[in-house]
Amino acid sequence: MKRKKLVIIGGGFGGLNACKALKNSELEITLLDRSNYHLFQPLLYQVATAVLSPGDIAAPIRGILSKQKNVRVLMSPATSVDQKNRKVLTADGDFEYDYLIIAVGSRHSYFGNDGWEQYAPGLKTISDALSIRERILSSFEKAEKLNDPKEIEKFMTFVIVGGGPTGVEMAGAIAEISKKTLLKDFRNINPALTKIILVEGSPKLLNMYDEPLNKKAKESLESLGVTVRLGESVTKINSLGLQIGGEFIETPNLIWAAGNKASTLIESLDVQKDRIGRAIVERDCSIKSDSNVFVIGDSAMFSENGKPLAGIAPVAVQQGKYVAGIIENDTPKDKRKSFVYFDKGSMATIGRARAVMQMRNIKLSGSLAWFLWGIVHIMFLISFRNKYKVMSEWIWYYLTQRQGIRLITHKTDWS
Amino acid sequence: MKRKKLVIIGGGFGGLNACKALKNSELEITLLDRSNYHLFQPLLYQVATAVLSPGDIAAPIRGILSKQKNVRVLMSPATSVDQKNRKVLTADGDFEYDYLIIAVGSRHSYFGNDGWEQYAPGLKTISDALSIRERILSSFEKAEKLNDPKEIEKFMTFVIVGGGPTGVEMAGAIAEISKKTLLKDFRNINPALTKIILVEGSPKLLNMYDEPLNKKAKESLESLGVTVRLGESVTKINSLGLQIGGEFIETPNLIWAAGNKASTLIESLDVQKDRIGRAIVERDCSIKSDSNVFVIGDSAMFSENGKPLAGIAPVAVQQGKYVAGIIENDTPKDKRKSFVYFDKGSMATIGRARAVMQMRNIKLSGSLAWFLWGIVHIMFLISFRNKYKVMSEWIWYYLTQRQGIRLITHKTDWS
Incomplete structure (x- = not known):
């Protein structure tokens, strides 16, 4: 046969x-x-915010399937x-x-405004994550060299569009890197000038979760210094910044997490x-x-x-x-019997030691939710190798509160 | 004052x-x-051959100098x-x-032939290392998809120009990745078709070392399947390959380690x-x-x-x-007293468990030299963080013999 x-x-x-x-x-x-790799996308925001290396959350597909002899992998x-x-x-x-x-x-999806992508990259691939990382880190470097407070403020403003899990996780992670790292490593930047804004068109964050988790997420972000703007829409994005309602915010740091x-x-x-x-x-x-x-x-x-x-x-x-x-x-x-989705719950993390999770009627927030988030994500990482690496990076980050992978790698060397 | x-x-x-x-x-x-980072260049060839991540051998300069208040770091x-x-x-x-x-x-330096650089990249920066990694891994992927043995052979040919430490280390590492990984992860490629050629213009490898280390290095490479061609010069490099004496070798895989x-x-x-x-x-x-x-x-x-x-x-x-x-x-x-260099010795590694080292009159080769090489490089890594990470990667690699960071990251995603 x-x-x-x-x-x-x-x-x-x-x-x-x-x-x-x-x-x-x-x-x-x-x-x-x-691509030649499988990507653990739920942790991609940690590559964008310099906590993990691409190699920590990606593994070659043919390596994962190395022993399965009935499959041929082609890039x-x-x-x-x-x-x-x-x-x-x-x-x-x-x-x-x-x-x-x-x-x-x-x-x-930029809802028909594909021209926005070049100014407000999304976060789907390793290359997206590296370019967002480069943009964030380069802004700090730029701000350190400037003297005009108005110019500095521009580079120290970060706007994330979209209040789903990716937007919430990015906003929390940027708040942490800017508040903590800035204080220690930069000499000129005044951290009080940092502004992190999360814009969401609907009236609440994390639409897939029930109350009170939406509120909890908002409060957690606000306690980290993030300004959460609900029920507001972006009407224009260009090289100078973005328009929200009647206000134009000048910044090169735009991240798209909206559609x-x-x-x-x-x-x-x-x-x-x-x-x-x-x-x-x-x-x-x-x-x-x-x-x-x-x-x-x-x-x-x-x-x-x-x-x-x-x-x-x-x-x-x-x-x-x-x-x-x-x-x-x-x-x-x-x-064929119908496919039935077994809901094991959803979770989103908001900075270190803060998260929200929901599993049917069980709702949790705070540090217990964050701890469970960590366990679940480590368990899900597909190969043993990456579990081991990510865990060691997280222990490092938890103990030192320092993002280790703060490299701007697209620049060329002395020539 | x-x-x-x-x-x-x-x-x-x-x-x-x-x-x-x-x-x-x-x-x-x-x-x-x-750049915004300090690079531990002696291990850069391990990024190029997918053993380490850029973040393992680079650390933000302002992070290293974070506590030194009399210095201002600017990119x-x-x-x-x-x-x-x-x-x-x-x-x-x-x-x-x-x-x-x-x-x-x-x-x-391409000795006046700057046009060669685009075909035969060197290895100085993270970006160089990532583009060599991409080139090597993409060649394997390409070969897996081809049927014509002559075409496959072309993609499975790797030529390293320059028999100094970088050239020797790259040739050894490519031999290991191609012989071992190929056997396990690819279905179509016949490893017998792989050719790794190291070209050196002078009559011996590792000129800075004394005999018998030059011979030992050559023997070690040969036992890994590398063809060592001494006393031969490259006279032409283009998009198809390179000319060595009367012979033109077709390959897209050229690495420059010559000057x-x-x-x-x-x-x-x-x-x-x-x-x-x-x-x-x-x-x-x-x-x-x-x-x-x-x-x-x-x-x-x-x-x-x-x-x-x-x-x-x-x-x-x-x-x-x-x-x-x-x-x-x-x-x-x-x-001012004259600067006097205190020679602590030189070492180069040739694949797993093989190295050569020389410290004044002491000459060592084989697995003891390799072990010392590992210790010395771990000690030299500037921050504790990277010591810990590189060591864990090496333990992983030593135990599994699998390069973990085999990612081709320059490609875009499904669009």
């Missing part, structure tokens, strides 16, 4: 977990990814899917499939899409036009009780494993 | 050690560097020195000095320069035209017994401390 071919596009949480769940199957698996971005001929097209040739899993994640859209690969699929370009999938995560093609994770819109599942790692992980089960057993469409 | 002003240009081994030696002085010190590249008015010129303004220490290091030249800042000094642009300094490391201006480390040519001191870290460290003593005591030129 000919072995069936499975192509997985994307080595993130969804794709990688589907692949690993199939380690004993008879399938011929090809995993395609644009080839898929350009489109030819559903009729059951092929994935890439610059390195076509890949035929019997089954296809699409798990390509999402990108930032996502599905990756462009989804466009080539014969499937209905939602407002942000995600594939609207069936109860079994397949698409209506082909029950052997699955879309999972951030690129999929899966409704549960009339509400779409959030674009978070646990959803992608569970969908990956679920879809792997269907494929391994060759279950026909009409015999 | 007005405090005297010292400007130090460069936060490498020389500049940083001069600065630290002056921690109790009454001087007003300004340290200028193009400003010096553009030239105005000796007449005793000022260092930068894009951020001029800095007056009573004393000046120039410790700006060196750059690669250095002093940084361009030295050009603006009123001092005699040697063939590679280094300032020829007096017995006290000052320049003839001004006894309050010192040039140390790789940018200086200091002769001892008619032989110039090598451009290695211990020379820069000792010169930095020596010059600091003169400045702290305000010793007039005629009262």
Whole structure:
């Protein structure tokens, strides 16, 4: 019997977990990814704020799958899917499939203002994180050299757009680096001039959480010196700064954490899409036009009780494993049980020793939530190697309160 | 009494050690560097070969000097020195000095063929190391996708030009990553197709060492599968490969470790320069035209017994401390004792558990030399933080034989 071919596009949480769940199957698996590494995205903000190195939260995909002999890993971005001929097209040739899993994640959305991206980068990739790190650190260096207080203030102003988990975590982390590191390492900068502003269009932070956690998050940020502006929208972003309502704030330090859209690969699929370009999938995560093609994770819109599942790692992980089960057993469409998301809770950290978490009806905030956050994230890190490294970095950071990776690496050397 | 002003240009081994030696002085010190970090350059080849992260061997200069209140650190590249008015010129303004220490290091020299640099990068900065890492890892990824053995061979060929310590260390490290990692993580590549070639123009490797160490180094490399070609010169480098004598070797993987030249800042000094642009300094490391201006480390040519001191870290460290003593005591030129280099020995590592070392008449090779190499390098790492991190990476690498930082980070994400 000919072995069936499975192509997985994307080595993130969804794709990688589907692949690993199939380690004993008879399938011929090809995993395609644009990068050569799997990224532990929930900790990416710590690379952007100089606590962790990229190597601490990323691991080569082929290293993770080194012992799984039924999979071939290729660093080839898929350009489109030819559903009729059951092929994935890439610059390195076509890949035929019997089954296809699409798990390509999402990108930032600037709500039609794509020109804003160059001034307000988002945080999805290692390269995004390094460029935000460079921007933040360079601003401190610049401010140290200036004498005009108005100019200094500009470089010491940081605006984060979007009050979801990424925005809240970035605001907290920037507050910590600027308040603590500045005091010790800089001679000229007056920390009182630092302004950190978090802008959110809706009336509360962390929309996916229930009260009182939204309030707790706001209070925690305010106690770190962050100005939280709710119910306000950004109407303009350019090289000088951004417009919020009637006010124009001058700063080169803008970070975008406000919206996502599905990756462009989804466009080539014969499937209905939602407002942000995600594939609207069936109860079994397949698409209506082909029950052997699955879309999972951030690129999929899966409704549960009339509400779409959030674009978070646990959803992608569970969908990956679920879809792997269907494929391994060759279950026909009409015999497949619906995917059910098991909510293990959500958590967001706000600086050192502060976090909020919610697991169904249990709500926690403060240092216990922060401690649990640390445990859960260490457990989730995919390879033992990274657990060990991140833990040692955190112990270091906790004890010394000094971000270790404060490198501006894009500059050239003495020439 | 007005405090005297010292400007130090460069936060490498020389500049940083001069600065630290002056921690109790009454001087007003300004340290200028193009980067915001001090780099432990002797381990840079381990970043290029995916064993260490940039953050493991670099630390923010202002973090290292955080507690030294008489110094101000600025990230400003010096553009030239105005000796007449005793000022260092930068894009951020001029800095007056009573004393000046120039410790700006060196750059690669392509012996007049500057066009070669884009095809055969050298290894001086973090950015150099990351681009070499990207080139090596991308070649493996490319080879995995190809079918034509001739094409595969091209991507699996690595040529290192220059048989000094950097060239020898790079050749050994590439041999290890390609032989070991390839076997485990790739499915298509035949490791027998890998070719690693080390080209050296003179008749022996590691010229600064005595026999039998040069032979030992050659044997060690050969046992790792490296082809060592002595007494041969590169006559052409282009996008397709390089010409050695009558042979043209096709490969995109070229690494330049063959020559250095002093940084361009030295050009603006009123001092005699040697063939590679280094300032020829007096017995006290000052320049003839001004006894309050010192040039140390790789940018200086200091002769001892008619032989110039090598451009290695211990020379820069000792010169930095020596010059600091003169400045702290305000010793007039005629009262200054000559600088004397205390040779603590040299060492180079050739893959895991192999090294050569020489300390005056003591010569060692093999695993004992390698073990001592590890101890010495850990001791030299400037901050405790990095000692701890590098040691844990090395223990990991030693036990697993897997390079952990195999990330190709310049690529963009799914878009």
